[in-house]
Amino acid sequence: MPTIDPGRLLGDLRRLAEIGRYKTGVHRPTYSKEDMEARHWLVGRMREAGLEPTIDGIGTVLGRGAANGPRLLIGSHLETQPHAGWLDGAMGVIYGLEVARAFRDDPACRGLAVDVGAWADEEGHYGSMLGSRSFCGTLPEAEIDHASNRMSGKTLRDALAEAGLAGRGREQLPDGRYLGYLEAHVEQGDFLDAGGLRLGIVTGIVGIYGYRFTALGQQNHAGTTRMAARKDAGVALMRLWHALEERFPQVAGPHSVWTTGRITLDPGAPSVIAGKAEMLFQFRDISRERLAIMDAALLALVAEANKRGPCRIDHEVVARTEPRAMDARFQEALEQAAEARAPRLHVRMQSGAGHDAQIFAQRLPAGMLFVPSIAGISHHYAEDTKDEDIVLGCQVLADAAARLLGGRAPGGR
Amino acid sequence: MPTIDPGRLLGDLRRLAEIGRYKTGVHRPTYSKEDMEARHWLVGRMREAGLEPTIDGIGTVLGRGAANGPRLLIGSHLETQPHAGWLDGAMGVIYGLEVARAFRDDPACRGLAVDVGAWADEEGHYGSMLGSRSFCGTLPEAEIDHASNRMSGKTLRDALAEAGLAGRGREQLPDGRYLGYLEAHVEQGDFLDAGGLRLGIVTGIVGIYGYRFTALGQQNHAGTTRMAARKDAGVALMRLWHALEERFPQVAGPHSVWTTGRITLDPGAPSVIAGKAEMLFQFRDISRERLAIMDAALLALVAEANKRGPCRIDHEVVARTEPRAMDARFQEALEQAAEARAPRLHVRMQSGAGHDAQIFAQRLPAGMLFVPSIAGISHHYAEDTKDEDIVLGCQVLADAAARLLGGRAPGGR
Numbered sequence: 016m017p018t019i020d021p022g023r024l025l026g027d028l029r030r031l032a033e034i035g036r037y038k039t040g041v042h043r044p045t046y047s048k049e050d051m052e053a054r055h056w057l058v059g060r061m062r063e064a065g066l067e068p069t070i071d072g073i074g075t076v077l078g079r080g081a082a083n084g085p086r087l088l089i090g091s092h093l094e095t096q097p098h099a100g101w102l103d104g105a106m107g108v109i110y111g112l113e114v115a116r117a118f119r120d121d122p123a124c125r126g127l128a129v130d131v132g133a134w135a136d137e138e139g140h141y142g143s144m145l146g147s148r149s150f151c152g153t154l155p156e157a158e159i160d161h162a163s164n165r166m167s168g169k170t171l172r173d174a175l176a177e178a179g180l181a182g183r184g185r186e187q188l189p190d191g192r193y194l195g196y197l198e199a200h201v202e203q204g205d206f207l208d209a210g211g212l213r214l215g216i217v218t219g220i221v222g223i224y225g226y227r228f229t230a231l232g233q234q235n236h237a238g239t240t241r242m243a244a245r246k247d248a249g250v251a252l253m254r255l256w257h258a259l260e261e262r263f264p265q266v267a268g269p270h271s272v273w274t275t276g277r278i279t280l281d282p283g284a285p286s287v288i289a290g291k292a293e294m295l296f297q298f299r300d301i302s303r304e305r306l307a308i309m310d311a312a313l314l315a316l317v318a319e320a321n322k323r324g325p326c327r328i329d330h331e332v333v334a335r336t337e338p339r340a341m342d343a344r345f346q347e348a349l350e351q352a353a354e355a356r357a358p359r360l361h362v363r364m365q366s367g368a369g370h371d372a373q374i375f376a377q378r379l380p381a382g383m384l385f386v387p388s389i390a391g392i393s394h395h396y397a398e399d400t401k402d403e404d405i406v407l408g409c410q411v412l413a414d415a416a417a418r419l420l421g422g423r424a425p426g427g428r
Numbered sequence: 429m430p431t432i433d434p435g436r437l438l439g440d441l442r443r444l445a446e447i448g449r450y451k452t453g454v455h456r457p458t459y460s461k462e463d464m465e466a467r468h469w470l471v472g473r474m475r476e477a478g479l480e481p482t483i484d485g486i487g488t489v490l491g492r493g494a495a496n497g498p499r500l501l502i503g504s505h506l507e508t509q510p511h512a513g514w515l516d517g518a519m520g521v522i523y524g525l526e527v528a529r530a531f532r533d534d535p536a537c538r539g540l541a542v543d544v545g546a547w548a549d550e551e552g553h554y555g556s557m558l559g560s561r562s563f564c565g566t567l568p569e570a571e572i573d574h575a576s577n578r579m580s581g582k583t584l585r586d587a588l589a590e591a592g593l594a595g596r597g598r599e600q601l602p603d604g605r606y607l608g609y610l611e612a613h614v615e616q617g618d619f620l621d622a623g624g625l626r627l628g629i630v631t632g633i634v635g636i637y638g639y640r641f642t643a644l645g646q647q648n649h650a651g652t653t654r655m656a657a658r659k660d661a662g663v664a665l666m667r668l669w670h671a672l673e674e675r676f677p678q679v680a681g682p683h684s685v686w687t688t689g690r691i692t693l694d695p696g697a698p699s700v701i702a703g704k705a706e707m708l709f710q711f712r713d714i715s716r717e718r719l720a721i722m723d724a725a726l727l728a729l730v731a732e733a734n735k736r737g738p739c740r741i742d743h744e745v746v747a748r749t750e751p752r753a754m755d756a757r758f759q760e761a762l763e764q765a766a767e768a769r770a771p772r773l774h775v776r777m778q779s780g781a782g783h784d785a786q787i788f789a790q791r792l793p794a795g796m797l798f799v800p801s802i803a804g805i806s807h808h809y810a811e812d813t814k815d816e817d818i819v820l821g822c823q824v825l826a827d828a829a830a831r832l833l834g835g836r837a838p839g840g841r
Contacts, residue, residue: 235806
């Protein structure tokens with residue numbers, strides 16, 4: 016079995032966390048100056064590790080290993096949510112790099128081939144998993160033409176040009192090159208931490224249905240417009256939000272989640288009735304059937320709101336990913352590696368967060384490994400994981416990769 | 429009786445509407461480049477009208493008339509709400525200018541003295557009626573030191589410095605100079621327009637109680653945080669907002685109004701549970717007793733929300749103006765002038781909007797005249813009033829001023 020280098024692993028993670036540092040976390044939105052600095056830094060580290068690196072036209076950094084023979088792809092993403100954690104995405108990328116180095120350094124592993132990928136915009140600043148979808152062939156040029164930043168409105172084309180990526184080709188997943196895809200990630204919930212567990216073997220990734228609601232009312236003076244005469248777009252969305260919060264517990268499954276992440280009133284002044292209001296709402300579940308039930312409930316509430324008036328509420332799908340199961344043999348390899356290094360301190364679990372692995376799972380056998388998030392904190396600069404858990408996760412990922420490549424676990428389909 | 433010049437009046441209003449034009453309206457926030465351009469333009473027009481103009485340290489433009497004898501102060505404000513109408517405030521200022529010119533042009537009126545004022549920030553970008561409060565002696569330096577822009581956060585001191593006003597003195601209302609204060613304004617509601625009426629004589633101005641609510645929760649991942657474990661600051665404020673909308677109809681008076689003009693979730697990303705949320709809420713009524721009842725209901729709902737948890741909701745008073753009655757003799761003079769020019773097409777009514785007149789009413793007899801707002805549209809660029817109503821309003825204001833100054837109506841207290 017290969018042996019990873021804890022100091023090298025943690026050193027690279029800490030160096031990477033300096034790029035875009037915000038308090039104890041990182042602010043590194045997709046294609047920002049900091050995000051691109053991180054990608055170019057990674058290119059250098061890959062080259063030192065004996066990988067052949069490229070940055071393609073969507074920002075994906077791909078490091079190809081020199082070995083021949085059965086090959087795995089290991090990766091995750093480099094960009095972060097706004098003012099978020101240092102490990103979300105970054106850890107999985109550096110794990111891939113460290114596994115490649117551990118294989119290189121171990122004579123017994125030198126025939127085992129690993130490519131390492133850092134995908135782009137898994138966090139959805141401009142779209143939905145742009146890098147892994149581009150690599151897997153499900154990101155058409157037309158979608159790139161029409162995408163823009165969810166916060167600033169900057170077009171994706173402008174962002175790619177500013178990042179120096181305009182005109183570059185986009186790498187494509189070659190048929191037959193890989194046995195499969197592996198990704199490690201912080202759990203982002205408190206299931207492992209609260210249970211005193213150190214590793215999670217992911218059985219599947221939830222689907223995400225996301226909507227933008229827009230209410231159109233009549234902007235007017237907040238002092239002179241009688242309550243009965245108002246068309247308050249803000250109140251209309253608040254009532255829909257309230258109805259969703261009342262209804263969803265009745266139709267949701269035990270692990271369903273739903274969230275309003277943003278609401279804005281236009282013009283947003285204290286003495287003006289909002290003439291327009293927007294709201295971003297999403298829900299997630301591991302079951303397609305459950306997602307369909309929740310979706311129907313949502314659409315019924317929107318229809319009721321529009322029947323009641325006085326504002327019109329439009330809805331637009333802004334995210335739709337279906338749930339994806341992880342490969343059974345990859346789960347088994349990860350579980351055997353986990354049991355060997357941390358007996359009885361691992362568990363099979365679903366992922367409530369979306370991950371690039373759900374894109375790869377449409378083309379390849381895929382597996383995912385979780386390490387604990389302290390107190391479950393995620394998408395916040397206070398996100399953290401114990402050093403010993405970071406180190407353990409990387410070792411288990413290396414072991415599982417060696418098992419899968421060495422034939423000691425069943426091979427790819 | 430003086431005769432106003434309709435072409436001169438409408439021409440000045442249309443010229444002023446060019447400064448900061450936005451679609452069919454105006455965007456001229458307090459102390460913006462456009463706002464200051466408007467103030468300097470007014471200085472020139474005042475000088476041409478024979479008034480002695482100054483701009484003071486809070487931005488107030490005061491034009492002193494040369495005549496001696498009983499004197500009225502006539503004014504309103506020049507700045508606008510964001511992307512709002514061309515008449516809100518501006519009309520009352522130009523009415524004052526036109527009344528001064530009509531008196532100057534009529535030999536029978538030359539002994540009647542008028543000063544004209546354009547106050548600052550009646551619309552509340554930085555505070556609450558800064559100009560009229562400064563003039564009336566209720567704006568302490570410490571409040572100026574601590575005020576900042578509600579949208580951008582820019583400090584008032586910085587804004588005054590950028591506007592070239594730093595270091596200037598602030599004009600003070602002299603005891604005994606004025607018989608009283610007159611202000612004309614668009615109604616900003618649909619009461620006159622819907623009733624086919626042309627003039628409103630204001631009996632009193634509502635009080636406004638405004639709050640900022642801040643909810644503190646726990647920012648976290650929208651996919652991995654179980655519903656039961658969440659502290660969603662956005663949901664907490666939505667539930668308070670919903671409770672306010674359910675409760676207020678039970679405690680409000682027939683003319684009470686209440687409005688949430690803004691709500692923001694932090695960080696405002698689709699896949700992040702809001703760790704913090706802010707909301708601006710206000711309510712208005714003409715009765716102090718009613719305001720107290722509504723205020724108690726609001727505080728009870730906040731207390732209930734905090735008892736229920738899981739987020740803490742803090743409240744901060746951001747506006748508190750008490751209702752103010754207009755002077756009975758000023759109402760009578762306006763009503764007599766209205767009846768002479770538009771028999772039976774006028775009505776006594778309350779003002780649901782705040783106005784500088786409520787500040788002056790604490791020091792002087794004050795009167796207000798409304799002209800119709802087409803369809804009641806206000807604080808929106810589509811705000812408008814028929815030309816013939818604009819002209820009629822100015823003529824009636826001039827007539828009422830002449831009555832008050834000429835002693836044909838009872839004088840000031």
